[in-house]
Amino acid sequence: MNEAIPGRGQYSEDARRQRLGWLRGRSGSALASLETTGLDAQKLVGNVENFVGSLEVPVGLAGPLRFAGDAARGDIVAPLATTEGALVASASRGARALTRSGGVTTAVLSQRMNRVPAFEFADIATARRFTGWLRQRRDLLDEQVRLVSRHTRLVDVDPYQIGRYLHLRFVFETADAAGQNMTTAATWQICRWLTDALAEDESLRPVGMLLEGNLSGDKKVTAGSMLFGRGSRVTAECRLSREVMAAVLKTTPEAMVKGYTATVMGAQHAGMTGHGINAANVVAALFLATGQDVACVHESGVSLFSLERDGDGVIVTLLLPNLAVGTVGGGTALPHQRDFLEMLGCAGAGGVRRFAEIVAGFALALDVSTLAAVVSGQFAEAHQRLGRARLVNWLQTPDDLNTALLQPVLAQGLDDPGVHVTRVEHRPQLHGDGIASELGALGENRKLTGIHPLRVSWTDGDGCAHTADLVAKVKSRGEEIVAGIARLVSLCGAEVADAWHRWGGYTEFTDAHRRELSVYRRTDGPLRELLPRCFGLLEDDEREAYVVLMERLRHDGQPWTRDRVRLALRAIASVHGHWLGREEELLAEGWLHQVPDPALLAKAGELWAALVRHAAADQPELLDADGRDAVLGIVEDAGNWTQELYALPRTLVHNDFNPRNLAVQDGRVVAYDWELAVVGLPQRDVVELLAFTLGEDATEAEVAAMLQLHAQAVAAVSPRAAELVAGCDWRRGYQLALREFLMTRLALYAAGHTQRQFDFLPGVVRTALRLWHFEQAHGGV
Structure with a gap:
């Protein structure tokens, strides 16, 4: 291996x-x-x-170049990231020539991004019928796009039939994003809708589908993109006078025209797509400097350069038909790249047209300078001398967690309208973000999420000064976590990815961002005693900002001894006992995730089985054949045991109750990270805590003792809880909860471990399977 x-x-x-x-x-x-x-x-x-x-790639400043464009105006300096000597100097020389001639006129003619899925039909006639059917449902396609993005607009659908295959060219406008990912998501949504809509119609139904049939020209030079445009279609033009050409370019209009004619003939003979001199150099340099998708340089560098006499000078024109650029998303958020975009006045929403015009203007400047160098004999000399050496206003950086943002949050949390936040200091991060935050960032990485330690100073309504070390937990939306997992499992093969596509939206991650905030709003005593102290909440749907401001917990670093495990079980038992048997009351409040169908765990069996099979095949040292077969057996029998599980008394459970989310402060257990809280068996939290803490030397007697301790602590909360505990087989509930943990959470951890290493997981898997063997020996599974 x-x-x-x-x-x-x-x-x-x-x-x-x-x-x-x-x-x-x-x-x-x-x-x-x-x-x-x-x-x-x-x-x-x-x-x-x-x-x-x-x-580090050296970044040189080219220009200034005077723009008289639709979006780019005034004198602009361009950051060119390159290791090619003479490039910045040549672009600067061309910029001087264009500027002295009055500047460059630029315009974005259109902005398009496409994705072209290929559908296979039974025969030619079916493909033609499908094309007619689709034309009559054009407005329904727009509805599907809106489900994915409010920034994306479907502007055209072009069918191209080749025998029984039909390539559908979906053309989108993608606002300030380059749009490859956006159009892929929108096209996938359309394809899903088409597949579902025609599932029962054999006269129209495709027999196969590829999300991309290679007609889009993605990251490739194609005649289709040249004609129809892909990305921003942008043009630049300038009239150069004889005087400027002589003074700056050291050549004449006649020499430039003659050289241009020769290069056109050479390009035609070579079969060049378009006609260019050197535009790709500027495209690549600006792409590197500003965080664009560098692989798109291939298609984005395609150009059509023209030069013609105009009186005593020449008119030079450049068309970039396929400039795939964006000012949001991808690498544009990285610090250096963001700085250069801000320098250009193009950062964020509203900047893509200006940026596209800047690229075109400097590409034209370089083409003019390079052609002049070639026709005047300067080309080799110059290289020898210089070539050696909705828009959503997201929280985007930690600096957004400032006094203005936190003041109303703290005032609400302290119930003191007179609070005045005077200072917010950002403190070093001692630990990484949680798994949910990292998964959310995979689903949407343009916004601020994660754990942010702060030192906050404020005065209260009585004028007294306070300072506290706090943590701002900025949450990913549940949809982003689901999307992040989808991105992760897409690397695990088609079986896992397809199963997650079908069932991921129904998992416990849905609405996770709202659930934790709702937990911190609770006033019931047992839960409040278990939570960290909350200093305020921010729930702003308009900004998609969900923040918990809470005390900063300092882990004592002590191992999880059996005494500490018992302490945690007693602490969570008070919550379990408080809500035991009151699940309908909890669910009626509407803030907890509710599985619409009790049999969903069994219905999603293909997902759990796919996760287990992939993990076992990819990481046999983590999940051996015996472990794989044990969990697959649980999945296969889920239709039976899940019905029994849902018939037992349920309560509010943390559903992620392990040392990663627990702290002990002065003998008090504190549980945080409640985003996965659900209504479930109280034994579910016991299972997870034991799997994470008991270790491989655990004995069945220890497990039985821990279960008995938990049952007694739950029963001690109230007479109602005591009656419910006495009326059920507590160990049977534990066995069912263990099945659920192994089938769902552990299977998801194991598959994720193949792509993102979880250091804690091998020990947890071994311990959890040991717990399962105990129950097999006990005879209750």
Whole structure:
């Protein structure tokens, strides 16, 4: 077996350094330049995997170039990231020539991004009928796009039939995003709708489908993109006078026209798509500097350069038909790239047209300068001399957690309208973000999420000063967590990805962002005693901002001894007993995730089975054949045991009750991270805590004792709880909860572990399977 790269899927400085040490040992190289990096590993979720370091690409300033465009106006300096000598100098020279001639006129003619799925039909006639059927339902396609994004607009649908295959060219406008991911999501939604709508219609139903049939031209040079445009279709033009050409470019209009004619003939003979001189150099340099998708340089660098006489000068024109650029998403949020976009006045929403015009203007400047250098004999000399050496106003950076944002939050949390926040200091992060935050960042990485330690100072309504070390937990939306898991499991193969697509939206992650905030609003005593102190909540749907401001918990670092486990079981038992048998009351309040069908666990069996099979095949050292078969057996029998599970008394459960989400403060257990709270068997929290803490030396007697302790603590809460505990088989409830844990949470952990290393998981798997063997020996499973 090949040696695996360490820290798989982990975004932390410790994981980066582990990978660096591993790479040094493997390569035998010192790799001194990778020792430090200016990038924060935790902020690279969704940008890169197996992060080991960063490299510096020199960035030179070209220009200024005077623009008289639709969106770009005034004198602009461009940051060009390149290691090619003479590039910045040549672009600057062309910029001087264009500027001295009055500047460059620029315009974005259109903005399009496409995705072209391919459908296979039984025969040619069916493909033609489908085309006619689809034309009559054009408005329904728009509805599907709106389900995915309010920033995306479907502007055209072009069918291209080749025999029994039909390629459907969906053309979108994507606002300020380059749009590849956006159009993929929208097209996938349309394809899902088409597949579902025609599921029972054999006269129209396709027999196969590819999300991309390679007609879109994605990251490829194609004649279709040249004609119809892909990305921003942008043009730039300038009239150069003889005087400027002589003074700056050191050539004449006649020489430029003659050289241009020769290059056109050469391009035609070579079969070049379009006609260009050197535009791709500027495209690549600006892409690197501003966080664009560098792979799109291939298609984005395609150009049509023209030069013609105009009186005593020439008119130069450039068309970039396929400029795939964006000012939101992807690498545009990285710190250096964001700075350069801000320098250009293009950062964020509303900046893409200006940015596209800037690219076109500087590309034209470089083409003019390069052609002049070639026709005047300067080309080789210059290289020899210089070539050596809805819009949503998201919370986006930690600086958004400022006094203005936190003042109403703190005033509400302290129930003191006179609160005045005077200072917010950002403190070092001691631990990485939670798994949910990282998964949410995979689903949407343009916004601020995660754990942010703060030192907050304020005065209260009586004028007294206070300072406290707090934590702002900025939550991902549940939909983003589901999408992040989808992105993760997409790497696990079609079976897992397809199953998650069908069932992921029904899992416990739905509405996770609202659930935790709702928990902190509770006033019932047992729950309040278990929670960290909450200093305020922010729930702003308009900004998609969901924040819990709470006390900063300091873990004492002590091991989870049996005494500590018993302490935690007694603490959670008070919550279990308070709500035991009152599940209908809880669900009626509407803030807890409610599974619409009690049999859903069994219905989603294909998902759990796919996760288990993938984990066992990819990580047999984690889940061996016996473990795989044990969990698959639980999945296969889910139609029976889940009915029994839902017939037992249920309560409010934490549903993520393990040491990752627990702290002990002065003998008091504190439980946080309640985003997965559900109505379930109280034994579910017991199962997870024991799996995480007992270890492989656990005995069946210890498990039985822990169960008895928990049952007694639940029963002691109230006469109603005592009656319910006495009326059911507590160990049977534990066995059913253990089945659920193994089938769902552990299966998801195990599959995720193949892409993102969970250091805690091997021990948890071994302990959980040991607990299962105890119950098999006990005879109750």
